[in-house]
Amino acid sequence: MMLYPPMSDLVKKVDSRYMLVNVVARRAREISAEAERTEEYLEEKSVSIAIREIAEGKVSIIRNSEIAEEAVEAVEEADEEAAEEETAEETEAEEVQD
Template identity: 65%
Template sequence: MMLYPAMSKLNSYIPNRYMLVNVVARRARQISEAAEEMGEPLNDKPVTLAIREVAEGKLDARGMDLTIEEDVVDQETEQL
């Protein structure tokens, strides 16, 4: 089974696999929330759209704030 886009291409923009997962997950949430607010249906899944953005060079780790503290605050807020 061949993956598209290739992991090597994605790693050229975000060199760490774990950071890649984090960046894609955050962007997918942003895409999903924006579509929900506007009431627009998505033709593809948000994760697919986020991965495409990375593969096209539109998204990299520099554009995302990836601090652990922010993740903890987000998780605590969701639990309330």
Template identity: 50%
Template sequence: MMLEPTMSDLLKTISNRYLLVNIAAKRARDIADAAEMAEEPLEDKPVKLALYDIIDHRIRPVLHPVEETGAGTDETKAMLSALEQSEPEEQDLGLDMETENEEE
């Protein structure tokens, strides 16, 4: 069981649980893939590293703007827009992320 970061702290950063889970999963896969390609061991599990990236605002969701339809909240419209797809082959789940490069 993971005690830190807490779910309430994470929800202050990304208020939608489902979006939070999807972003954390995508970031964890990216971390694991990068470590595997670099052949470097990770100090912690990729999910834990991904959650700390979210809580520290190193990554954040990029919600695409929505055409006005007159129904739903702004957050709902943004999520629906992110899930829209133009062709079945090019499925975009709206999990674009911006990463902030930090100089260490």
């Protein structure tokens, strides 16, 4: 059985075959859940749809490390904002005391 698109083309979109399997399975579950929620009949299997979407570049892969980096940046920004607010409140309190 030939796979279309070829496995070699699909693996170029992700880091490895294992990542590809994970991404296809995850996307296929999303497609099935959405079809069930909307009571839509799928003309083709959700796995086939997921493979096609990956081949066409319609699926973005966000790795956990990227999510972690974004979370760290968000926490750092929140800490900076909190420190700035605290400094502003202290300055206001000092001005009121004077």
